[in-house]
Every structure is written in structure tokens, then in C-alpha cells.
Amino acid sequence: xFLGLGQAVYFSLMAQxxxxxxxxxxxxxxxxxxxxxxxxxxxxxxxxxxxxxxxGAVVQAHLYRLQGPVLLKQVYVEDLQGKILxxxxxxxRTRLIMKPAHIDGLDDEQVPDRVRIxxxxxxxxxxxxxxxxxxxxxxxxxxxxxxDPDFARNLYFDGIGATGFALGHSFQIIPAHDATLGEDxxxxxxNTRLTIMTQINAGxxxxxxGLTNAILVGExxxxxxxxxxxxxxxxxxHLLAISGLHMGLLCGVVFFVVxxxxxxxxxxxLRHPIKKWAAVAGFVIGALYLLLSGATVPTxxxxxxxxxxxxxxxxxxxxxxxxxxxxxxxxxxxxxxDAILGASFQLSFAAVTVLVAxxxxxxALLIAGQRDLPLWQRAGRYLFVLLVTGVMVTAVTAPIIGxxxxxxxxxxxxxxxxxxxxxxxxxxxxxxxxxxLLPFGLQAAxxxxxxxxxxxxxxxxxxxxxxxxxxxxxxxxxxxAVICALLALLWVLIWQRRVLWPIAIVPMGAAVIFVITAKTxxxxxxxxxxxxxxxxxxxxxLTFNSRASxxxxxxxxxxxxxxxxxxxxxxxxxxxxxxWLKKNGKVIVISEKISDPFYLCRHADVIVTxxxxxxxxxxxxxxxxxxxxxxxxxxxxxxVAVYLENGxxxxxxxxxxxxxxxxPWIVIGGR
Numbered sequence: 001x002f003l004g005l006g007q008a009v010y011f012s013l014m015a016q017x018x019x020x021x022x023x024x025x026x027x028x029x030x031x032x033x034x035x036x037x038x039x040x041x042x043x044x045x046x047x048x049x050x051x052x053x054x055x056g057a058v059v060q061a062h063l064y065r066l067q068g069p070v071l072l073k074q075v076y077v078e079d080l081q082g083k084i085l086x087x088x089x090x091x092x093r094t095r096l097i098m099k100p101a102h103i104d105g106l107d108d109e110q111v112p113d114r115v116r117i118x119x120x121x122x123x124x125x126x127x128x129x130x131x132x133x134x135x136x137x138x139x140x141x142x143x144x145x146x147x148d149p150d151f152a153r154n155l156y157f158d159g160i161g162a163t164g165f166a167l168g169h170s171f172q173i174i175p176a177h178d179a180t181l182g183e184d185x186x187x188x189x190x191n192t193r194l195t196i197m198t199q200i201n202a203g204x205x206x207x208x209x210g211l212t213n214a215i216l217v218g219e220x221x222x223x224x225x226x227x228x229x230x231x232x233x234x235x236x237x238h239l240l241a242i243s244g245l246h247m248g249l250l251c252g253v254v255f256f257v258v259x260x261x262x263x264x265x266x267x268x269x270l271r272h273p274i275k276k277w278a279a280v281a282g283f284v285i286g287a288l289y290l291l292l293s294g295a296t297v298p299t300x301x302x303x304x305x306x307x308x309x310x311x312x313x314x315x316x317x318x319x320x321x322x323x324x325x326x327x328x329x330x331x332x333x334x335x336x337x338d339a340i341l342g343a344s345f346q347l348s349f350a351a352v353t354v355l356v357a358x359x360x361x362x363x364a365l366l367i368a369g370q371r372d373l374p375l376w377q378r379a380g381r382y383l384f385v386l387l388v389t390g391v392m393v394t395a396v397t398a399p400i401i402g403x404x405x406x407x408x409x410x411x412x413x414x415x416x417x418x419x420x421x422x423x424x425x426x427x428x429x430x431x432x433x434x435x436x437l438l439p440f441g442l443q444a445a446x447x448x449x450x451x452x453x454x455x456x457x458x459x460x461x462x463x464x465x466x467x468x469x470x471x472x473x474x475x476x477x478x479x480x481a482v483i484c485a486l487l488a489l490l491w492v493l494i495w496q497r498r499v500l501w502p503i504a505i506v507p508m509g510a511a512v513i514f515v516i517t518a519k520t521x522x523x524x525x526x527x528x529x530x531x532x533x534x535x536x537x538x539x540x541x542l543t544f545n546s547r548a549s550x551x552x553x554x555x556x557x558x559x560x561x562x563x564x565x566x567x568x569x570x571x572x573x574x575x576x577x578x579x580w581l582k583k584n585g586k587v588i589v590i591s592e593k594i595s596d597p598f599y600l601c602r603h604a605d606v607i608v609t610x611x612x613x614x615x616x617x618x619x620x621x622x623x624x625x626x627x628x629x630x631x632x633x634x635x636x637x638x639x640v641a642v643y644l645e646n647g648x649x650x651x652x653x654x655x656x657x658x659x660x661x662x663x664p665w666i667v668i669g670g671r
Contacts, residue, residue, distance in 0.1 A: 001490055002048045004333055006055025007340045008483070011153075014661035019064075022057055029053050059337045062157065063664070068113045071139045071162035073670045079104035080135045082115065084173075086190050087125050089197065090221035094123040097160065098131055112161025119166040125173045127190035133171020137164035139667040144531070145524045145639035146659040147476070148555055149404075150341075156665035157338045189291050193217045196292070199438055203447040208454045212447075214240045216431055218293035227458065232405070233471055234464035235394075235412020236419050239457070241344060242293045247302035249428040250289055251282040251310070257432075258282070279313040282306075300335065301348050304328040321360065322494060325353050343404040347397050350486065354396045355389060357493040383417065390416045396489065402474045403482050406558030411470035418460055426453040475561035478518040484511035519643060522583050524556060525590075525629060527639035527656055527668070529610045532590055534581050535560060545579070545590070584644040586651060601626060606642060606651050610634065627651045636669040 010017075029050035036042035082100035089095075097116050117135055125131075139162065140152035155163070196217055201209045210222025220228070220240050231237045259278035263269045283306075290303045305328045312318060329349055332339055339345040390413035398408050409415075430450035437443045464470070488508040492501050524533045531548040533556050541562050544553060574580075578591035586605040593612045594600060600607050601622040607614060607629070614630040627650065629640050638656030645651065660666050 001487065001494075002051035003055040003058075003330060004340045005483075005487075006052030007059050007333060007337045009052065010056035010059045011338070011341060016060070016063060016663065017056075019060060022053070022060055025053050026050075026057060055333070055337070058334055062337055066157065066159065067664075068159070069110050069161055070112055070156070070664060070667060071110075071137055072667055073139065075103075075105055075137050076167075077104050077135045077137055077164075079132070080115075080117075080137075080171075081130070081132045083176075084125055084127055084129045084131055085114065086127055087123075087194060088219060088221055089122060090118070093118045093120060094125070095221070096123075096125065096131065103137070114158070114160045115162045115164070116155070116160050117164045117166055119171065120169065123173065126176070126194065128176035130174030130176065131171060132174060134167040135164050135171075136167060137162045140665050142527065142638055142666050142668055143656050143660060144526045144528065144552055144555070145521075146641040146654050146656055147521075147559065148639070150660065150665075152665040152667075153338055153663070154342070157336065193219070193292055193294075196438065197222075199443060200434075200447070203444055204451060204454075207458065208451060211240075211454055211458070212431075212434075212450065215242070215246060215427070216292070216434070218242045218299065227461065230461040230465035233407075233409055234415045234461045235409040236415055236457075236461055236464075238347070239419065239423065242289075242299045242302070246423075246428070247286060247289065247299065247306050249424055250432060251286045251306050253429055253432045254285045255279060255282040255310075276314050279310040283310045286310075301328050301332050301345070301352075304331045305352070320356060322353065322356055325349065325356055328352075343400065346400045346404075346486075350396050350400060351393045353490065353493055354392050358392060361496070382421075386417050386420060387413065399477065399482050399485055402561075403476055403479070404558075406476060406561045407471055407473045409464075409471055411464050411467055415460055415464045419457060422453060422457060422460075426450075427457065473561040475520065476559045478514045481511045481514035481518065484508065484514065520560070521641035522644040523588065523606070523642035525608055525610075525634065525640040525642065526552060527634060529631065529634050532608070532610075534583060534588070537583070543581070546574070584646050586644050588644075606644070625650075627653065629653060638668040 029046065032046035033043065033050055036046050079102065080100065081102045082098035084096050084098050086097045087094060088097075095116065095118050097114060099113065100111050100115050103111050103115075115137065117137075140155050140160070141163070142152055143150050197213050197219060200212050200216070201222075203209075204212060206222070207224055207227060210220075210224065211227070213222050214220040218241075223231075223240065228237070228240065231240060255278045258281040259274055262272075262274040262277060268274060286303055286306050290299055293299045305324055308324050308327060309320065332345065394408075394410070394413055401408050427450065430446050430453065433446035434443045434450065437446055484507040488504040488506075488511065491504045491507070495501065520535070522535050524535075526532060530545075531552045532545050533548065533552075534543040536543060542553075542556055542560060544556075578589065578594075581588040581590065587603060588606040588608070589600050589604040590608040590610070592610045594607075594609055594614070597615050597618040598621075601618055602624060604626050605624070606627045609628075609630040611631055613632050614628045619628060627642070629642070633640065633655065637658070638660070640653045640655050642651060642653045657666075657668055
């Protein structure tokens, strides 16, 4: 808990602290542990502090390892050359991650270690091939406004320093000739993934193929946007992320098939530990699945936990416990410390922790003694356990889902009652069969059996997503409130002795205070200097400018828990590319350019000029003293969140630069 908390606090700082300072604090924590070793409570407090500091040190170590150039400004490249590291087919495009050897117009020390670009169409390319052509490159995309998701951080920890796209078809793919051992191994994995996707695309309809590729190799680019949205609305989006469900089902199917097959041979079953042999087979298949799926954070977590369970089988030890969850969490946090801030990590471990804690305690009665029951009673108990599991997971993950996505599906419990048995007894066994038969070219039969199961899953997602009454939109709560609430919940789950539970009142009380005192912005101005949104009174929708991108509309609607765009009302008007808006008794003017600054100065409380600097001599002569956000602010400071106080209190704003800090992946205005 405190290792992850230390990492989260580190990322919330405005800049990277000094390594000497961090080392000095670590020494203090070590000294505190030594001095308090004979006093349990003091030692435990020092241990929590030391774990938090160690979490920050892990992030610091990764940042030192990742030191490298990032692109600082948008550039048109006449000659981009590099070696392709991975190929990801997307909807009508292909995404390439490459190691550039030369970028025209940049010195060698300015060339990023990795670049991600998109090219038109389905390109025939393999990892290890060369790329040469024209491209347009961009710096890593920072949050559009304060509080928006930071996609640049994940790319930076992937080693990517620039993104972009190839200009038309002005490029060529150069087949590979020689490679090092490491490149051969990584290329073999990537080529195997591409081969599997090619065979699946040839054997299934496009929608089903995209869903199968997501389940089998973790490539979600082929899943149509409308299906992905329906899966999210119906609470089935976790099926697209290869996690504990997929890894457990895959390794479980392999374990039981191998053990069953060996048990059919008496000479082997009576003389050898076939259960342990089956565990080894499950581990090998799980490791291959990890490589084929791209080793995402949920897959890493699932593999570590599954590997520990299988290792416990080899050692004849008990496997499922909160210690198992802790080992998996520490492993992921050490390998990818940025994962702590992602929805995938938080949802995975929140769900697993509550389930392990419950079924280690009173929940054990629900799954005990099933061998002596008739088949129909076992089936009924299985469905009841699924229902209890769904309710608990929905309850514990609701605040995390609300924070990241702005909506909660209450029908997810019902949809998972159908989807999980469908995955366990139909889809995943067929996936195992596809993997086994594909090297022999016999996968068509397995794909034919898999197809109706996918039809049922897609139909279920469409049906549940169509029930709008089961979807609750909520405004994004304060991050501090969510952290404190989860700390309180974890405290109760971890300690079995109820005498310690009252301590959870402290973080829960803090969460309530953060919820009550949190302030939400009234106006968002995007750093792209094009998009803006006004929060309507009582949060009954967002008013966007007519040219706002659908991408930013979705992000901002999720932040404020609104499922629709509000229309311009009678007291607000937009004409000649200039909008006059009202909120909390204040007049807001938003325009790309202005021709009459003195008039705006006399009549507006907030003036936003997207493409032009507001004249300084006019601002000095203003008697109304409006809040001015112009091209100078947006270019050098990034997007803006404006707070319009009620009454006579002046409006104020904060920028992306002020809230995101000075990290290597935050590039605004070329710096």
C-alpha cells in the first residue's frame, strides 16, 4: 500500500526531486527502523514511511534509466529512417514503433530513442524491417486542460519520445537482413503475434476477429469503436484487457487438460506427480501468453499471481492469499511505476484484493464442500458465487471507474453473470484450441466453434448497453478523496482483527472532507487553442464550441459526468466566430481574434483570445480589470481551467504547466 502511495506522491510533485535528498531521506527511514526495532507501533510507522520513500526511489531510478531526448516542437521530416520494433494494425491504419537512425533536421543528440507513427492502410511490415520516408512528428501530447488524463507519461515510460504520422504513401519498408540475438527474440515474438492475427483475420468476420485478437494477443485496434463503447457501458470492458480472468482460464484449461490426459495412462499416473507436471505446463503456456499479449500491466499482474499459484502447487503449499496479491503488486510497481496511476492497475488490484480477502474469510463457506453436492446444486451455488463476486467487485471498483470514466454500469453484475461462464466454458477453451492447432494449419475448426460464442458475447454487450437506465453518469471526484477512500477500504480488508478497523475512520473522514471542499472549473480552454467547453449551471451539460473534437468532448463529458452536449441558450450567443457566454453572473467572451479590445474591456469579465495576444496597453487602461487568457498564455502555459466565483469575487485560472509540473514528458511551447 505505502510503496504505491509513495509512487503516487512522487508523481504529484511539480518536478523531479534531487537524488541526494531522496537518498538522505532513505537513510533517515533506515535509521528510524533500526532505532524503533523494539517498539512495534513505532517500527510499523517507520516501516510505512520507509516503504513510501522507497516507492519514490523506484520512480527516480526509472527516470534516470529513461533519460533521453524528446521532441520539443512539431516538425515536418523529409527523411525519417529507422528500424521497426513493433507493428500494430489499427482501423484503416497501421501503427509502427521504431528506433530512428536519422531524422532530417535534428542533430543526433536530439533524436528520440523511439518514435511512434501511423501510416495509411494495412502495411506489410515485420519487426526488424527498416522504414524510410516523409513524416510529420509531434511532441508527446500533454493534458489538454488541467485535470485531463496524461497520456504522455505512459508513452515516456515506454521509451517513446515523439509521435506522428507518415505523409501519404511517401515511405518504403525495407526488409530486414541481419539482427542481434535480442532483436531476433523480440522480432520472433512480434512476428508470431502478427501471424496469429493474420490467421484469425482470415478465419473470422472483421468484428469477431478484432475481438479474438484482443483476447488472444492483446491487440485491440481491430475492435470497432461502437463495440468497444458497448462493452464499456455493459461493464464487460475488462474482457478486452488480458488480465486475471484470461490468464487464469487459459492456464487452468491447460492444467486440467494435461492432468486429465496424463491420468488416462495408469503407468504414468501411478508413478509420477502428474499434478506438478500439469502445473509446469500451465506455467509455460502462461509465459508464452504473456509474451504474445504484449506484456501489458494487467497481464503482468495476472501472470505473476498465476505463476505463484502454480509454484505453490509444485511446493505443496497454499497459494491464494493477500500475500500473493502483495507480491504481484510489488512486482508490477517495480517494473512499471507509472502503472500505479492507471485505471488498469487500480481496478485489477482493487477487485482481486477484495475477492481474496472475502473468500479467505467468511466467503470460504460458499465454495467449501461442493464435491458432495448434486450437479444442479453445484451449478446454482456457482451462479450465486458469481453474483456475490459481481456485487463486491462493482462496489469496490465504482469510485475508481467513476474517477477515470465518469460513469458506472449497474447492470455490469447481470452481464457478467452471463459473460464469465461464456468465457470460461466456451470462448477460452476454443482460444486454447486455436493456439494448439494453428501451427498445423487446423485452426479453422476451432474458429468455427468459437464464432457462435463471440456472437453471444457481442449480442449481450449490445443489449445491456442499450439499457440507458442502468448507466449512471457522475462527475469526477477529487483524486485525494478516492485515494483516502481506497486506503480506508484496504485497511479494513487487510487487518483481520476488528479492533484495528476504527483507524479507517481517519482516511474515510478525510475523503468526505475532500469531496465537500473540492472545486470544479467552470470553463475549460484547450491547449490546442481550438476547443473550449463551458459547464452549464448545476452541471446539466457542457456547452462546446462548434468545432470541438469528439475526442475532447468525450474526455470532458466524462470528467463532469454528463452524457450529452448542451445547446447554446437564449442568454448566450455565438456569431462571427465570437461567443458571448454567461455563468455565475459573469460575462465571458471567447474569440479567435479581436478587432475591438476596448469594447470587450468595458463589457466582459473574462476575455479569451485563442489565436491573438490581447494588447497590453488596452489591458492597462481597463477599469473593469477582466481576466484575460490569450495566445501568450495558451502557448507557453498550456490549456486553462477557469473558476468563476459567485458574487464579486474575481475569476481566476490555472494552467497545465502549473498543475502538471516540469517533467521530461511535459512539453509546452517548445520547452
